Amino acid sequence: MPSSNPLGELSCEHRYVLDRLRALEASAASLDLGSVREILSEIQAYSAPHFRKEEEGLFPVLGRYFEKAATSMGGPVRPPGGPVQVMMAEHKSIRMIVELLEKALNRGEAAEVRGKAQHLIDLLRSHIYREDHVLFKAASANLTSEEVEEVAARFQRLKKP
Numbered sequence: 001m002p003s004s005n006p007l008g009e010l011s012c013e014h015r016y017v018l019d020r021l022r023a024l025e026a027s028a029a030s031l032d033l034g035s036v037r038e039i040l041s042e043i044q045a046y047s048a049p050h051f052r053k054e055e056e057g058l059f060p061v062l063g064r065y066f067e068k069a070a071t072s073m074g075g076p077v078r079p080p081g082g083p084v085q086v087m088m089a090e091h092k093s094i095r096m097i098v099e100l101l102e103k104a105l106n107r108g109e110a111a112e113v114r115g116k117a118q119h120l121i122d123l124l125r126s127h128i129y130r131e132d133h134v135l136f137k138a139a140s141a142n143l144t145s146e147e148v149e150e151v152a153a154r155f156q157r158l159k160k161p
């Protein structure tokens with residue numbers, strides 16, 4: 001049976017990532033590179049399916065809503081591609097900084113690890129804040145129950161091996 005609260009599911013996953021970010025911040029500040037590596041792999045393991053749920057589950061449905069809303073007001077969706085494209089671009093930046101952090105870890109460059117880790121922490125915190133407080137709020141206020149069901153069904157399909 002599909003989750004009837006796909007937005008709640010995503011927000012709940014955000015809480016876990018925010019918790020891991022606090023741990024990452026402490027490990028990076030004390031230059032404990034082993035612990036940074038461990039926490040980073042936990043964040044990656046958790047974020048990969050989360051990003052897929054957003055990119056292939058929620059965003060296509062929400063993007064359709066933004067397009068429809070802009071058309072009904074007589075103009076193109078702003079910014080180009082709408083808020084969904086902004087979130088997609090942020091996912092890309094997050095993936096890129098994760099790669100740079102991994103490279104810094106592999107080189108054992110402690111100061112660079114600390115800088116890249118902080119960059120990742122800042123990016124993810126602001127991304128999660130915008131999703132929870134802007135995007136998901138817009139989704140829960142405007143998506144019809146059929147659209148929410150569609151998002152839930154998409155999540156179910158993604159969970160299948």
Ligand SMILES: [Fe+2]
Binds near residue numbers: 051127131
């Ligand atoms: Fe996201």
Ligand SMILES: [Fe+2]
Binds near residue numbers: 014054128131
């Ligand atoms: Fe998210």
